[in-house]
Amino acid sequence: QVQLVDSGGGVVQPGGSLRLSCTASGFTFSLYAMHWVRQAPGKGLEWVSSIIYDGSNKYYADSVKGRFTISRDNSKDTLYLHMDSLTAEDTAVYYCVRQAGGINWFDPWGQGALVTVSS
């Protein structure tokens, strides 16, 4: 079945770096744009970044621009999010999501990876 598995979360000190991974299965990964969405504890959903099917175009929320880098390896069916200069405000569950259809709906979602920025 179509599935996304998020990994790489953990505890990191302020100013530190972390890389999240998302491994896809059950569909042709190289045909789809992909996104990262995060959710701070007790808060709503915030779009973070997206990358088109071949990796040639990338987009970022203003809150992470210049600090986060999205990438993908279509030979490994894997999406990445490299996060630098982390602050407490980046503490959240990070979900990878597939974009589908002409209206650009988000489905499915990974199970989420918790990133905690704390000293």
Place this chain on the structure above:
Amino acid sequence: DIQMTQSPSSLSASLGDRVVITCRASQGITNYLNWFQQKPGKAPKLLIYGASSLQSGVPSRFSGGGSGTEFTLTISSLQPEDYATYYCQQTYIKPITFGQGTRLDIK
């Protein structure tokens, strides 16, 4: 950026009730509007895409409507498994934005 505003932010309803959640966009987004359900500790689940299309496997008691700037999510008869938080999302233009969420509780 396009602001998405949901109303109400929370609501209490009883089993069998008809519930309507509204989502307003700060500018026109045609039908680039999706609805998600999220339960505690779980990833969001797509319910409605393109404002009114029911995602495969989602019960028919869920329906969506609207276009332009005003949208609705309707649950025709609340079931126990429907108590959750609901989010609208616009994918018309980046940055993609979500509504603040509507928490649906048992009355």
